[in-house]
Structures are given as structure tokens and as C-alpha cells.
Amino acid sequence: MSAEAMPATDGPIIRYFEREKLDEIAAPAQKTLRLPFWFSSDRVITVVSACLSIGCLFVIWYLGTRYRINLFIRFQNIPTPHEVFVQAGEVIGSTKFLINIGMSLERILLGFAIAIILGVPLGLLTGRYRRIRELVMPAVEVLRPIPAIAWVPMSIMLWPSNESSIIFITFIGAFFPILLNTIHGVEAMDGVLLRAAQCLGASEPRLFWHVILPGALSQIFTGLAIGMGVAWVSLIAAEMISGQFGVGYYTWEAYSLVNYPAIVLGMITIGMLGLLCSGAIRLIGRLTMPWLAFAPGSRK
Amino acid sequence: MSAFRRKRLAMAALSAALALTGGPGSAGAKTLDIGIGIQNTTTNTVTGGIVLQQLGLFTKLLPRTGKYKDVTYSLSWQNFTSGPPITNGMMANNIQIGMMGDFPLLVDGATGQATGNATELVAILAYNAHGGGNGIIVNKDTPLYDFDDLKGKTISVPFGSAAHGMLLRALQMRGLTGDFWNLVSQSPEIGTTNLQQKRIDAHADFVPFPELLPFRGFARKIYDGAETGVPTLHGVVVRKDFADKYPEVVVAYIKAVMEANNWFRSNPQVAAEKIEDWTKINKEVAYIYLGPDGIMTLDPTIKPAWVTALTADYQVLQHLNMIKPLDVQAWVNDTYVRQAFKDEELDYDKQLKSTTGYDVKGQDPVCKAPVANPAQAGQVWVRDGDIISFSSPVCALLGVRQYQAAGKTLNAVYLVDHQLGIKVFADQAFFAVNDKDRAKPDITPFLLKRDAEAYAKANGGRLATYAEAIKDVASFTP
Numbered sequence: 001m002s003a004e005a006m007p008a009t010d011g012p013i014i015r016y017f018e019r020e021k022l023d024e025i026a027a028p029a030q031k032t033l034r035l036p037f038w039f040s041s042d043r044v045i046t047v048v049s050a051c052l053s054i055g056c057l058f059v060i061w062y063l064g065t066r067y068r069i070n071l072f073i074r075f076q077n078i079p080t081p082h083e084v085f086v087q088a089g090e091v092i093g094s095t096k097f098l099i100n101i102g103m104s105l106e107r108i109l110l111g112f113a114i115a116i117i118l119g120v121p122l123g124l125l126t127g128r129y130r131r132i133r134e135l136v137m138p139a140v141e142v143l144r145p146i147p148a149i150a151w152v153p154m155s156i157m158l159w160p161s162n163e164s165s166i167i168f169i170t171f172i173g174a175f176f177p178i179l180l181n182t183i184h185g186v187e188a189m190d191g192v193l194l195r196a197a198q199c200l201g202a203s204e205p206r207l208f209w210h211v212i213l214p215g216a217l218s219q220i221f222t223g224l225a226i227g228m229g230v231a232w233v234s235l236i237a238a239e240m241i242s243g244q245f246g247v248g249y250y251t252w253e254a255y256s257l258v259n260y261p262a263i264v265l266g267m268i269t270i271g272m273l274g275l276l277c278s279g280a281i282r283l284i285g286r287l288t289m290p291w292l293a294f295a296p297g298s299r300k
Numbered sequence: 301m302s303a304f305r306r307k308r309l310a311m312a313a314l315s316a317a318l319a320l321t322g323g324p325g326s327a328g329a330k331t332l333d334i335g336i337g338i339q340n341t342t343t344n345t346v347t348g349g350i351v352l353q354q355l356g357l358f359t360k361l362l363p364r365t366g367k368y369k370d371v372t373y374s375l376s377w378q379n380f381t382s383g384p385p386i387t388n389g390m391m392a393n394n395i396q397i398g399m400m401g402d403f404p405l406l407v408d409g410a411t412g413q414a415t416g417n418a419t420e421l422v423a424i425l426a427y428n429a430h431g432g433g434n435g436i437i438v439n440k441d442t443p444l445y446d447f448d449d450l451k452g453k454t455i456s457v458p459f460g461s462a463a464h465g466m467l468l469r470a471l472q473m474r475g476l477t478g479d480f481w482n483l484v485s486q487s488p489e490i491g492t493t494n495l496q497q498k499r500i501d502a503h504a505d506f507v508p509f510p511e512l513l514p515f516r517g518f519a520r521k522i523y524d525g526a527e528t529g530v531p532t533l534h535g536v537v538v539r540k541d542f543a544d545k546y547p548e549v550v551v552a553y554i555k556a557v558m559e560a561n562n563w564f565r566s567n568p569q570v571a572a573e574k575i576e577d578w579t580k581i582n583k584e585v586a587y588i589y590l591g592p593d594g595i596m597t598l599d600p601t602i603k604p605a606w607v608t609a610l611t612a613d614y615q616v617l618q619h620l621n622m623i624k625p626l627d628v629q630a631w632v633n634d635t636y637v638r639q640a641f642k643d644e645e646l647d648y649d650k651q652l653k654s655t656t657g658y659d660v661k662g663q664d665p666v667c668k669a670p671v672a673n674p675a676q677a678g679q680v681w682v683r684d685g686d687i688i689s690f691s692s693p694v695c696a697l698l699g700v701r702q703y704q705a706a707g708k709t710l711n712a713v714y715l716v717d718h719q720l721g722i723k724v725f726a727d728q729a730f731f732a733v734n735d736k737d738r739a740k741p742d743i744t745p746f747l748l749k750r751d752a753e754a755y756a757k758a759n760g761g762r763l764a765t766y767a768e769a770i771k772d773v774a775s776f777t778p
Contacts, residue, residue, distance in 0.1 A: 077391050077415050156493045241494075243456050243484030253485055256384045257460045257622055258391070258411045 123182025
């Protein structure tokens with residue numbers, strides 16, 4: 001995103017720039033013809049690359065099933081894009097499928113929101129205070145590698161309703177990446193910033209709000225993006241509990257009836273929804289952290 | 301068959317690699333990989349799976365002459381808790397021989413025909429001619445005792461399973477529609493936990509769960525598939541390309557199943573104990589299914605009535621739009637099981653007509669009479685002891701009193717339901733007691749409270765629980 005679309009937020013660094021200077025930095029002198037941001041050549045390349053990236057997957061799938069490739073990897077029984085398309089034609093648009101998508105989104109977003117509410121503050125505290133870290137980390141490291149599917153029976157017994165059991169499992173998926181990335185964000189901060197703020201007389205709460213949180217924010221968003229991905233990964237395990245709704249359940253039921261096109265349709269749907277959610281997080285990240293546009297790291 | 305050529309290629313590459321590293325390379329010898337998809341926890345199928353594996357029966361009977369002279373067999377036994385993953389393995393050609401219940405068998409056949417991976421139904425493992433084995437269970441603390449109590453309740457069932465079929469039939473028979481209850485899909489693992497936590501009102505499932513969960517103490521069976529009267533069975537499917545190429549292997553497999561069936565029948569108590577060791581399904585539950593006069597009958601023949609039932613099952617699935625087209629006639633192939641009978645010098649057509657299993661026998665030690673009528677028989681399994689047979693429910697309950705007085709613990713007490721004709725755990729049963737003649741009380745066991753009440757009403761008696769019935773026999777002197 002170029003600077004024109006950026007709102008004049010008063011982030012910790014940006015407020016030191018004059019609005020005009022911002023434009024000068026972001027839009028170098030040679031750019032005389034001003035196209036709308038969504039039509040710049042840069043933007044076109046971005047879109048083309050995205051299409052190419054997903055298109056490659058599609059082409060491999062198409063060619064594999066078209067010629068029934070059988071070179072160690074076997075495409076013999078993989079449903080063709082056409083079969084999946086027919087399946088999609090049957091269910092997409094049906095209210096049931098829309099309910100499935102709606103239910104899954106709701107479960108993911110609720111689990112994810114709880115993971116943020118618990119994960120970010122806990123991560124900030126854990127990253128900042130050694131004693132808390134010593135208390136929290138061993139438990140986290142024990143719980144973290146447990147796969148979502150292993151949580152299924154315990155989740156049913158722990159929580160009073162199906163919905164809460166399902167949300168718990170999506171929460172488990174999202175929580176650990178968010179927590180660990182927040183901790184890492186705090187730990188990786190430049191100590192000079194902290195000392196400077198302390199020299200200027202910042203109290204501990206103000207330090208958290210004005211220095212540590214913004215400083216760790218970029219890492220936190222990395223955690224959010226990963227957490228969102230893992231939440232979707234654990235969706236099928238979560239919705240095995242449900243027994244009637246959700247994209248994960250749809251995919252699971254298709255497996256128990258050995259309906260391959262429907263399985264692939266479920267996989268694609270989960271993939272697309274995951275892509276949308278991660279995209280939304282990245283967008284929010286860029287809106288909340290405009291200063292990152294000027295700190296590209298080693299990006300080219 | 302390109303899959304085998306490819307596998308051999310992979311094997312050749314592997315042995316070449318082993319030879320290079322100084323490993324044992326066996327140049328020239330053929331290796332035949334056979335994947336067998338088994339269901340250890342589905343007690344009906346054990347004589348096609350874990351028993352063959354543990355006793356080495358299939359390995360023993362594999363052909364070793366003629367074109368199999370130089371063949372090295374590589375068997376991989378792959379255990380699953382339901383049929384669909386086995387079908388998946390068969391479609392991917394990782395599994396050549398698989399076993400599952402009636403509805404999953406049909407899905408296997410239809411998926412095979414639709415994807416060019418045709419399979420064939422070559423033998424039956426066990427059946428109940430009236431549909432017993434599948435059932436609906438509830439948490440025993442809930443006040444649900446009958447099918448009619450399920451109106452408006454949430455029932456879970458593994459979709460596409462034999463138990464799902466039973467539910468659909470039960471509705472059909474009563475002229476009810478799907479909105480009678482709220483039906484959701486849950487695998488046995490999930491449904492069991494949910495039932496224990498009372499998160500669902502009822503769970504319908506296949507062998508062994510309708511007996512296992514009541515036996516483990518937190519559930520009550522309130523509906524048995526036997527009420528539908530439609531046969532239920534587990535069968536063996538093989539990939540057609542495999543069977544066409546290696547028919548002798550398929551015949552050997554069926555012969556191994558027949559030997560395993562004989563092994564079980566020759567000493568069901570020891571067999572049930574072994575099944576518990578191998579599969580962790582309680583021996584008392586394995587015995588109620590596969591023991592004498594058990595719920596299931598071990599018989600490999602493919603009876604015309606089974607094909608009729610499968611065709612009807614198929615129509616149920618088709619009606620729900622849950623299955624692809626299937627040519628049942630092309631899918632059922634009894635040539636291999638016929639050949640197995642011929643090789644063993646047994647009369648296939650005679651067995652085809654028989655629908656009897658093996659009966660409870662012995663001498664009743666309390667009433668001092670031979671056990672003559674299997675429908676009246678009772679059995680008591682003494683812990684660390686034998687299974688004792690009794691000639692009537694009254695004699696069996698009297699036996700229970702005597703063992704209890706002697707300080708013995710009982711693993712299980714079996715009686716036969718007077719209405720449905722299936723074996724039941726006595727402590728789960730309801731009794732119609734008529735003890736007007738104190739010296740000669742009449743006690744009739746039932747699985748369902750409803751049946752016991754109706755019988756008591758019709759024949760002048762009263763409803764009793766297991767504990768009450770044991771008290772009621774005290775006055776009886778044989």
C-alpha cells in the first residue's frame with residue numbers, strides 16, 4: 001500500500017513527520033503521472049503474482065488429474081477440478097453451505113478473539129518480567145506441542161456445550177503462536193528505547209502502553225497471522241465434535257461417506273477462508289503500524 | 301497392474317540400495333504386498349483380522365506352490381475404528397482386503413465402481429438375521445427407556461454406518477420422518493464421550509458399543525436393531541484387480557477366516573479372553589456377541605437374504621443422496637468362498653441354507669437338568685472361573701444367589717430376551733416376575749422396560765429389576 005491511502009494516524013514515530021514530507025518520501029519525484037493506488041504498475045504486478053501463485057497449484061492439480069500422473073505421487077484417484085466444480089455448483093449458494101461457512105467463521109473468530117485477549121497481555125508480561133517468564137514458560141512448552149485432535153475428548157469433558165468445546169480447540173490453535181510471538185517481540189526490543197523512556201520519567205504502565213506494546217506490535221501481528229492459520233488448521237478436529245455444522249464438519253462427513261470431490265471442496269473452502277482472514281490481519285497490521293512502511297528491514 | 305509393477309520397482313530400488321550398503325539384497329525373488337484393513341474394536345470382524353494376525357492363520361494358508369513358488373509375502377495389517385478409512389486405503393490401493401459393516405460395504409462398492417477401483421464382496425464375517433448388534437443407548441441417569449421417549453431429542457450416530465441405517469429403518473417402520481428427532485453425526489469416540497457427559501440425549505452405534513457402554517456402567521440400551529427385523533452383517537471386500545490376479549490368495553484368506561471361526565467356537569471363553577488381550581474390548585462383551593447363541597453368528601456364506609438386505613440398504617442410502625450408483629449383482633462374488641468350501645470338502649449350499657449358530661450346552665448345576673432350550677438358557681461367568689450354563693432364567697438367578705453367598709464375584713450373567721430373542725446382560729435387563737406360586741416363581745427377562753411391563757400385565761405379574769429378581773427367586777427350590 002502506498003502512502004496516499006494511509007490515514008494520518010498519530011503513531012509513536014509518524015507524528016514527527018510533516019504530512020507533506022510523508023508524501024515526498026513515499027512518492028518519489030520521478031512519479032509524475034498519478035494513477036489511483038489500486039492501478040499502479042506495482043499493484044498490477046502484485047495481483048498477477050498472486051494469481052500466478054495460486055494458478056500454479058491449480059495447473060499442477062489439473063495436469064495431474066488430466067493425465068492421471070503416476071510417478072510415485074499418484075493422481076489416479078484424486079478428483080478432477082471439474083468434479084469438484086460440479087460439487088461446488090451443487091452446494092455453494094445452498095443455505096446449508098452458507099450456514100456451514102458462517103458457523104466456522106464464528107467459531108474461528110471467537111476462539112481467535114479470546115486468544116488475543118489472553119495471549120497478548122500474558123505475552124507482554126511474560127516477555128517483560130523474568131519471574132513471570134520462569135513461571136509461565138514451562139507450562140506453555142508442555143501444552144504447546146499437543147495436537148488439536150488430541151484435545152477433542154478432554155475438550156468435550158471440560159466444557160458444558162458443544163460450541164464452547166469447539167471454540168476452545170480453535171482457541172488452543174491460535175493462542176500459542178500469539179503468546180510466543182508477543183513474548184519474542186518484547187524480548188527483541190531495543191533496550192535503548194526502554195531506557196530513554198525511563199530517563200524521561202515514564203512509569204511502568206506508560207512504558208507498556210507507549211513503548212513496549214508499539215515496539216512489539218510487529219511481532220504480535222506475525223503471531224496473529226500464524227495463530228489465525230493454526231486456528232483454521234485445527235478446525236476439522238474442532239468440528240468433529242459438532243456433528244452438524246461447519247466447513248470442518250462438512251469435510252469430515254464427506255470423508256465418512258468417502259465423497260472425494262466434497263472433501264476437496266471443503267479443503268479449498270477452508271484454504272480460501274484462511275487466506276481471507278490472514279489477509280484481513282495483515283491489512284489491519286499495516287493500518288495500525290504505518291511506520292513499518294518506512295522500516296522495511298531487509299525487504300527488497 | 302501398474303501399482304504392483306511400481307511397488308516392485310520401488311522394492312527393487314530399495315534392495316539395490318541395501319545391496320550397495322551391504323544389506324540383504326534378494327535379487328530375483330518376488331514380493332507380494334498385501335494390505336489388510338481390519339477393525340480390531342469392531343468385535344464382529346475379529347475373525348477376519350486380529351485373530352488371523354495373532355494366530356498366523358492367513359500366513360499359514362497362503363499359497364506357496366505353482367506361480368507362488370518364489371513369492372515372498374509382505375502382509376501389512378492396518379487397524380481402523382470404522383469402515384471409511386479402509387475404503388479410502390482400498391481406493392488408494394494400499395489395502396487389498398478390507399472388512400466393514402453393511403452400509404460402509406455399499407459405500408466401498410459404489411466408490412470403487414465410480415472411480416475405477418472396483419471391489420468385490422467375497423465373504424461374510426458375522427451376521428444377525430434380525431438386525432441385532434446395532435442399538436441406541438442413553439446415559440443411564442436419564443429417564444429415557446423407549447424409542448418413543450426420543451421424540452425431539454438429539455441423537456448422534458456415525459453417518460453412513462450400519463447404525464445410521466438402523467435409525468432410518470426404525471423411523472420408516474413407525475411411519476415417522478426425520479424431524480422426529482435431531483440427528484447429528486458423531487464418530488463412536490466422540491459420541492461415547494458426549495453421552496457420558498450427557499451432552500447428547502442418545503447415541504446410536506454399531507458393534508460393540510451398544511453392549512460395551514452399558515457393560516462399562518454408564519449407559520442403557522433402549523433400542524436394539526433386532527426390532528427392525530432387517531439383517532445386519534459385516535463382510536469382506538477385496539480389490540477386483542487383486543482378486544483377479546491372485547484368486548488363490550483370496551481363497552486362502554477365506555479359509556483362514558473359517559479356521560478362525562472354528563477356533564472361536566471350539567472354546568469361546570478362552571477366545572473371548574484372548575480378544576480382550578488383543579483388542580481391549582471386554583471379554584464379557586466379546587462373548588455376548590460371538591459366544592454360543594450370541595448376538596452374532598459367524599458364517600462366511602453370502603446368503604441370498606443378505607444380498608436382498610444389502611440391496612434394500614442401498615436404496616435407503618440412495619434415497620438420501622448419500623451414495624453413488626452401485627451394481628450390486630456385479631459387486632457380490634461368491635466364487636472365492638465357494639472355492640474355499642470346496643477345498644475344505646464342506647457343503648457350501650447346505651451352509652447357505654442354515655441360519656443357526658451354535659447353542660449353549662451343558663448340565664444345569666442348580667436345577668440338575670440339561671440345558672435343552674437355548675431361548676431359556678442363562679449363563680454365569682464366575683471371575684477367575686468357568687462359564688456355567690443354566691436351563692432357565694430362574695435357575696440362573698438362583699445360581700447367582702449361590703455364587704454370591706459363596707463370596708464369588710461374577711464377571712457377567714447372560715440371559716435371553718423373551719421378546720427379541722437376543723442375549724442380554726442380566727444386570728441391564730428388566731424382568732416380569734410372577735411368584736403367586738412361591739415355590740415355583742416365573743421370571744421372564746427383557747431388554748426393554750416396555751416389553752417387561754407389557755408381559756407382566758398380560759400374564760399377571762409385576763415389573764422387577766435385576767436386584768429384585770434375585771431376591772424373588774430366594775423362595776424357589778428346584
